[in-house]
Amino acid sequence: MTPRRQRTLVVIGILVGAGIGTAVALTAFSGNLLYYYTPTQALSKNLGPKDVFRLGGLVEKGTVERKAGSLTIRFIVTDNRNSIPVVFTGILPNLFRAGQGVIVNGHMSNRGVFVANQVLAKHDSDYMPLKLYNKENGTRYTEPGQMNRGAGYGGP
């Protein structure tokens, strides 16, 4: 075996070794690498009021209710199989709207409602010009910069 061959094998060995090591570690921790639970996963785990976790899913259309005169909002997060009602008081991100993905951080109350202290919106990686969207749907969606307010709220 020439020295160069030997060095080639060593380099490949390092790469394969590091790859296998990382793969084993990531598999072992794969549960912790999940950033959120879906409603189905959350319900199957029977989590109580003391278990703080993140819940992710779609905001069910037609379920967004804002309490008048406050920042409190109620909506249902669903994965199209199971759903969990959520209550949140605070400022929502721009991308929050019905039918879109959200991740909420908080805990389950005793009455089966998820009490959120943070709402994050997930981008669906779909892009479309605003004008085209309004043309296809026959409505003004939202003005840029005024998202989630007024008519656009609750969404199509």
Add this chain to the structure above:
Amino acid sequence: MAGRATPWLIGLTLVLMAAGLVGGLWLAPPDYQMGDGFRIIYIHVPSALLSMVVFAVMAVASAVGLIWRIRMAHAVTAAAAPIGAAFTFIALVTGALWGKPMWGTYWVWDARLTSELILLFLYFGYLALVHAFPDRRTGDQAGAILAIVGAVDLPIIHFSVQWWTTLHQGATLKLSGTPMPVSMLWPLLVMMLAFLCYFAWLLMVRLRAEILRREYRARWVEKI
């Protein structure tokens, strides 16, 4: 070679970057959900792409340097590292600035963001390691091993959005059925090409300096 290629790369970079910026900032229509806020994609995605391409270049150069004992290859790795670190930093900062209004947070510890941050630390680790030895050849070899081992992070970054649930969205650019109209897409592709040329340009300039620094005792350098 580098001397002759550099003016072409500068020209290509400037033309592509100008076209990409005009296309991205003026010609592309505002997005239906994000308005003009989506335009940061024209910096964020090319930077993130380059952060990974540069590290891949470093890993390949390191392997070549270790196997064939080519000192020039180690010079390539050393010259590329700060450029890659800068692209990684830009990707992380632009992502955070977009994340605050859109997601509602600057930063989360999801798999995509964390693995990209690890990449930044790999660059820093490489830069610290190669300069930590009094003998440059030892430093080069230690750094090369780090670059090869660190390359394991690249597929993790790329596939993190598929393997685990993350806040970061999945890939927009796909070979089949990109969910992005052409009017928004072409400036993005042009910007990605522009960033690649920019990297090649910077690499040529830095590589020349790196070789001169390493070979300052050689006779051919004295002639310059």
